[in-house]
Amino acid sequence: MYTIPYGRGKIDFDLPTGMTADVLHSSDRPPLADPVHAIAGALAHPIGSPRLQEMARPGNRVCIVFTDATRASPDGLLVPPLLSALAEAGVADDDITLLCGVGMHRPSTPEEKVAKLGRDIVVRYRVIDSRPRDAEALVNLGTASTGAPMVVNRMACEADLLIATGIVEPHQYAGFSGGRKTVAIGAGGEELIAYTHSAHTLDHPATRLGRIAGNPFHQTITEVARAAGLRFILNVVANDDGQIVAVRAGDPDAAFGALVEEAWQLFVRPIAQQYDIAVAGVGYPKDANLYQASRAATYLQFAPVPVVRPGGVIIIPARCQEGAGEGVGEQRCHEALCQAQSVRALLDEMQGRPFLAGEQRAYMIAQVLSMCEVIIVGAECPEVVREMWMIPAADMAEALSLAAERVGTDAKVLIVPHALLTLPVVSEDR
Numbered sequence: 001m002y003t004i005p006y007g008r009g010k011i012d013f014d015l016p017t018g019m020t021a022d023v024l025h026s027s028d029r030p031p032l033a034d035p036v037h038a039i040a041g042a043l044a045h046p047i048g049s050p051r052l053q054e055m056a057r058p059g060n061r062v063c064i065v066f067t068d069a070t071r072a073s074p075d076g077l078l079v080p081p082l083l084s085a086l087a088e089a090g091v092a093d094d095d096i097t098l099l100c101g102v103g104m105h106r107p108s109t110p111e112e113k114v115a116k117l118g119r120d121i122v123v124r125y126r127v128i129d130s131r132p133r134d135a136e137a138l139v140n141l142g143t144a145s146t147g148a149p150m151v152v153n154r155m156a157c158e159a160d161l162l163i164a165t166g167i168v169e170p171h172q173y174a175g176f177s178g179g180r181k182t183v184a185i186g187a188g189g190e191e192l193i194a195y196t197h198s199a200h201t202l203d204h205p206a207t208r209l210g211r212i213a214g215n216p217f218h219q220t221i222t223e224v225a226r227a228a229g230l231r232f233i234l235n236v237v238a239n240d241d242g243q244i245v246a247v248r249a250g251d252p253d254a255a256f257g258a259l260v261e262e263a264w265q266l267f268v269r270p271i272a273q274q275y276d277i278a279v280a281g282v283g284y285p286k287d288a289n290l291y292q293a294s295r296a297a298t299y300l301q302f303a304p305v306p307v308v309r310p311g312g313v314i315i316i317p318a319r320c321q322e323g324a325g326e327g328v329g330e331q332r333c334h335e336a337l338c339q340a341q342s343v344r345a346l347l348d349e350m351q352g353r354p355f356l357a358g359e360q361r362a363y364m365i366a367q368v369l370s371m372c373e374v375i376i377v378g379a380e381c382p383e384v385v386r387e388m389w390m391i392p393a394a395d396m397a398e399a400l401s402l403a404a405e406r407v408g409t410d411a412k413v414l415i416v417p418h419a420l421l422t423l424p425v426v427s428e429d430r
Contacts, residue, residue, distance in 0.1 A: 005283025046250030101186020179256030329358025
């Protein structure tokens with residue numbers, strides 16, 4: 001019996017007779033015994049930076065950018081001690097803005113803000129969303145060395161002290177998320193997000209999971225965050241169960257770099273071969289819509305070596321109760337795939353033009369679909385799954401039966417319960 005995440009719960013399943021499976025988890029690392037104490041320690045001893053109490057001054061305007069509901073960053077643990085440090089420095093509550101970096105996702109709901117930060121904080125402080133399409137809410141900071149327009153939320157850029165939270169984990173384009181990305185993309189304008197997610201960036205050979213050096217996406221977000229004035233971060237690394245295993249605070253480059261080393265040791269795992277089938281777990285909150293859940297397929301296929309062989313199958317259990325997704329970017333992804341005459345036609349058409357923000361996910365999905373089939377299990381929107389050129393299945397038994405029809409009943413299967421975290425790398429022995 002195997003187990004894979006599904007929404008806030010799990011799905012248990014068996015393989016058909018003849019199939020054999022390997023199960024791949026991230027490294028078995030215990031969580032911090034007392035994360036609250038560890039966070040306090042990180043703030044008391046920041047890396048490459050003074051303490052916040054020494055950086056902030058009475059009368060300073062402070063902006064803390066935190067992540068939206070699509071990110072598992074434990075902001076409810078991270079933000080309160082930041083606010084306590086600012087209060088100790090004499091910063092007034094009215095001079096603090098908590099900015100939810102929604103990127104091109106839908107606006108966050110009041111309930112999501114409370115779930116992220118706690119009711120007391122939402123009531124006491126100014127808590128707002130970034131507005132990536134509102135020109136009045138944005139400022140242009142010039143052009144990055146990569147050619148990207150550095151358009152960022154005005155509230156963040158005009159703060160006397162800019163701080164960000166985040167979670168450091170493998171990321172499809174940035175190499176690793178967290179660090180500067182919370183500000184540069186989370187609080188970025190549509191023009192910046194569209195540029196960083198367009199074909200000329202995504203097709204670059206260094207725009208890869210787990211890669212920082214030479215990565216144009218990462219170079220862009222580094223320059224944007226610096227231009228915006230990001231001076232302090234508080235970030236964590238969490239294990240497959242969402243438990244914090246490492247926390248660092250301080251200079252955005254130094255603290256992030258320390259956590260990347262931790263994340264690499266935790267998430268990068270060797271495999272001996274490519275597989276016929278991969279079963280990719282997502283779980284809450286990423287499987288709330290197909291835009292986010294589809295990342296499991298692209299993560300596996302855009303690992304250093306594709307995990308599934310050409311002609312194979314990726315199976316993703318995902319509720320997708322929000323359909324394709326309710327944000328502008330999600331809707332653009334859905335529309336691009338819906339209107340395509342074929343996967344190949346979509347790739348040919350998109351390679352010849354700039355992307356609107358959100359369309360990059362359609363491009364990445366189409367690239368995966370040109371290599372293998374993708375089956376979505378248990379989606380509450382099977383018609384949307386079909387519209388986006390993937391295959392809906394009611395349960396794992398149906399999905400595995402469909403996969404067997406394509407690759408045979410003696411298929412080799414890789415089960416990755418946390419496919420957005422665990423990064424399989426085919427060993428050099430292969």
